[in-house]
Amino acid sequence: MPALIDSTIQKYQACIDACIKCMQACEECLSSCLKEPDVAARTQCITMMRDCIDICALSAQWMSRGSDHAAQLCQLCATICDACATHCATYQDTHCKQCAEQCKQCAEECRKMSA
Amino acid sequence: MPALIDSTIQKYQACIDACIKCMQACEECLSSCLKEPDVAARTQCITMMRDCIDICALSAQWMSRGSDHAAQLCQLCATICDACATHCATYQDTHCKQCAEQCKQCAEECRKMSA
Amino acid sequence: MPALIDSTIQKYQACIDACIKCMQACEECLSSCLKEPDVAARTQCITMMRDCIDICALSAQWMSRGSDHAAQLCQLCATICDACATHCATYQDTHCKQCAEQCKQCAEECRKMSA
Amino acid sequence: MPALIDSTIQKYQACIDACIKCMQACEECLSSCLKEPDVAARTQCITMMRDCIDICALSAQWMSRGSDHAAQLCQLCATICDACATHCATYQDTHCKQCAEQCKQCAEECRKMSA
Incomplete structure (x- = not known):
């Protein structure tokens, strides 16, 4: 990540990074789940x-734009990441385990950010 | 970024990172431009x-989901990043120079990706 | 809007329409505000x-996908639409008045939806 | 939709409406497909x-913001809508047929818009 200009935004960098990693892990996991033979068991x-x-x-x-509503959005993001982590952790595939881990870390960062 | 599962997606990682950095640099620059006294000169x-x-x-x-249309979207992304870099490079502020640089790098990665 | 298949989704249609109208009114108002001579006074x-x-x-x-988290997102949407309506209502331009009106209607629909 | 302020944007209204209807039809169809017993045959x-x-x-x-790049994005949108319509039209479910129809109409409007 580039050196950040604004210290208001800089303090969010750990949470921004966690959100991006989680987004990417979910996109990859979703694409992989769609190719699994038991996809019908994974639709939820x-x-x-x-x-x-x-x-x-x-x-x-x-967070990157320093929005006044970033904390409220991150609070909901934490809730959804937690729920997603719980779901993904029930599967044994590497992509699911990795996704669950990123979701958990993202939930934690979002909770810290919105505290 | 996490170790990637799928080599099809892995090859996009440099471009994904460039897109995220560019998104963040633009969000920061936009927020900063709105606070500059000559904002009226920056609206385009x-x-x-x-x-x-x-x-x-x-x-x-x-790219993270391995979409069939990622290359076509990245081609348009390169065009827009180039145009944005040209605009931002005309301003002397640190946030504008940094944004121009990220746009240029993103355009380059997107061109490589969609080649 | 097309006849909807699923009654779970159908009940959201008024709120979906209000969100789309509000999105469009804000996009138009934002583009118009950037062209106003007193844009510096409108940045917030x-x-x-x-x-x-x-x-x-x-x-x-x-809402269109029938997400489990739609109500929570709409609750935050209502908060932001209310704040946006208050801001836009302070300007006399037609585009601002129209935007304020759509924001107010969207906030109301989102509150009903998430109740 | 509200009366539109700016004639530059007004001319896009038919295409904006088609895009929104298509988005909604796809969201509904996707949610429905995930619940079909043969979901494994529908992943592509x-x-x-x-x-x-x-x-x-x-x-x-x-289009709502009157972007300089709207026509280029709509051109790619038409390509993707066409591909999506072809896929969806191979299924006999009401939600698939309806989705295919909206995709076809959206592709047509996007082609007109970007011509």
């Missing part, structure tokens, strides 16, 4: 990951 | 950055 | 509209 | 709809 998790991707991407943008 | 650049933010964020997502 | 409102656009667009998508 | 179509949703939503936003 797929739906959950779609929400998680959207809110992680938006949270990263709002 | 602000409009340009908004498009740049949107397409960088989406390109990063589509 | 511009920043507010950017958040409003993002969350309205996402709320419409989450 | 699901992936296609995800791209279609994203680009329709963004095209509607860029």
